[in-house]
Amino acid sequence: MKHIYKIDGMTCGSCKANVEKSLGSLDNVTDVKVNLENKEAEITMSKHIGLFKLQNALQEKYTISEKPVVKKVATNAFSDFEMAQEKSKFKQLKPLFLILLYITVASILLHYKDWSWREFMLDFMGLFFIVFSFFKMLDLKGFPDSFRMYDPLAKRVPVYAKIYPFIETILGLLFLIRFEINIALIITIIVLGITTVGVTKALLDKKAIRCACLGTALKLPMTEATFIENTIMLVMAIAMLIN
Incomplete structure (x- = not known):
């Protein structure tokens, strides 16, 4: 299963690599793809992992949160x-x-x-x-x-x-x-x-x-x-x- 999370605190390629390595080291995480520009991480899991455990795997300067789902509205107003x-x-x-x-x-x-x-x-x-x-x-x-x-x-x-x-x-x-x-x-x-x-x-x-x-x-x-x-x-x- 894939989940997309928002990652705050990343400023460079080194941060991206650090986040990918930290999250990828968790049990039940099979793949991590970090988009530095959008400040997002796509995490593939074999078993769901709670946000608290994901946050604990990261350094204090990084904050992970659920990406809010915005429904498309059929209007330009x-x-x-x-x-x-x-x-x-x-x-x-x-x-x-x-x-x-x-x-x-x-x-x-x-x-x-x-x-x-x-x-x-x-x-x-x-x-x-x-x-x-x-x-x-x-x-x-x-x-x-x-x-x-x-x-x-x-x-x-x-x-x-x-x-x-x-x-x-x-x-x-x-x-x-x-x-x-x-x-x-x-x-x-x-x-x-x-x-x-x-x-x-x-x-x-x-x-x-x-x-x-x-x-x-x-x-x-x-x-x-x-x-x-x-x-x-x-x-x-x-x-x-x-x-």
Whole structure:
């Protein structure tokens, strides 16, 4: 199988040769062709290799990322092209929006007779962590590689990426059963704060990487929606801790 990746950091023929040699040394890689002008690498694999492993094979000055697939639009109008891109992005993020909608509605219905913002937020955060951890649990082997692509702590401490789904599950249960809420809020701020730093950097660098917020079962692109999702949770956690 052949995959095309974007390679940043190459400036000369020596860089090209270095990248080809590094990627070609990986197990299950049968061929590597690097295009210096387009800053791309075509990698032929006998078995799929995660981005994290590909990145680890390269020197720090090189960054490898999935090449974004741009669908051709049957029009010459630039505005139509932009609309098509936005429509495609919304379609990709539709599962995320639906899940957040269901969590919000469920949290409201639990307290509509005796409304309390605090109780609503606790249930929202609890359901958020439980649902999102569920999707990560579907592929515990594949999730760490995707998560390490943008989470700063997971990059440095690989075991953190492996236990992250379980951390979310525990936090979700703590919020839902109203046990040690302050501790759960502090851990939430730390965990999501670290992830948000990584998400922000990835967005600023305009890297075409996959968001692991819903594990690997659903292929979601890293977009502003991921940043907003984390920010909402952080604001809730900070507001509740202060009050």
